[in-house]
Amino acid sequence: MKKLSLFALVALFAFTACNSNTEKSEGTETLTQESPAEVVAKEVSITINAGDDMKFDLAEIKVKEGQTVKITLNHTGKLAKEAMGHNWALLTQGTIVSDFAAKAMQAKDTDYIPAGATEVIVHTKLIGGGQTDTIEFVAPAKGVYEFICTFPGHSALMKGTFYVE
Numbered sequence: 001m002k003k004l005s006l007f008a009l010v011a012l013f014a015f016t017a018c019n020s021n022t023e024k025s026e027g028t029e030t031l032t033q034e035s036p037a038e039v040v041a042k043e044v045s046i047t048i049n050a051g052d053d054m055k056f057d058l059a060e061i062k063v064k065e066g067q068t069v070k071i072t073l074n075h076t077g078k079l080a081k082e083a084m085g086h087n088w089a090l091l092t093q094g095t096i097v098s099d100f101a102a103k104a105m106q107a108k109d110t111d112y113i114p115a116g117a118t119e120v121i122v123h124t125k126l127i128g129g130g131q132t133d134t135i136e137f138v139a140p141a142k143g144v145y146e147f148i149c150t151f152p153g154h155s156a157l158m159k160g161t162f163y164v165e
């Protein structure tokens with residue numbers, strides 16, 4: 001009788017300990033999921049402006065891996081596409097910007113994005129003053145990328161860093 005009640009007590013204790021452990025770990029998990037810092041938005045919208053001064057108003061863009069990224073490029077200037085065209089091109093890692101810019105410069109017929117260029121992950125249209133273009137894509141693998149405007153001579157000033165975290 002004494003043995004049995006001791007066993008029952010141990011069993012009860014073990015059950016309680018186990019049960020509270022489970023509750024604790026579940027509680028922690030729920031807390032993590034609900035914490036705002038851990039919530040990754042499925043989509044992110046970014047607006048970049050560039051005018052006749054040949055500059056992007058953003059030098060850095062940060063997104064999360066797998067996020068749907070919406071980039072809107074606004075040409076806030078007045079000059080025509082032929083004189084002061086802008087685009088936004090995201091380049092693959094390891095691309096030498098100056099080398100690619102030299103290659104892109106010769107691709108006037110395709111708005112300075114060489115046909116089938118493997119250096120470009122994604123790009124907007126080439127636009128002139130007052131125009132806008134929006135593109136949507138899934139953020140590539142975590143890492144540091146560069147973006148430029150491929151219009152001849154622009155990438156020296158029109159460039160920035162694209163972080164995928």
Ligand SMILES: [Cu+2]
Nearest residue numbers: 085086149154
């Ligand atoms: Cu440009």
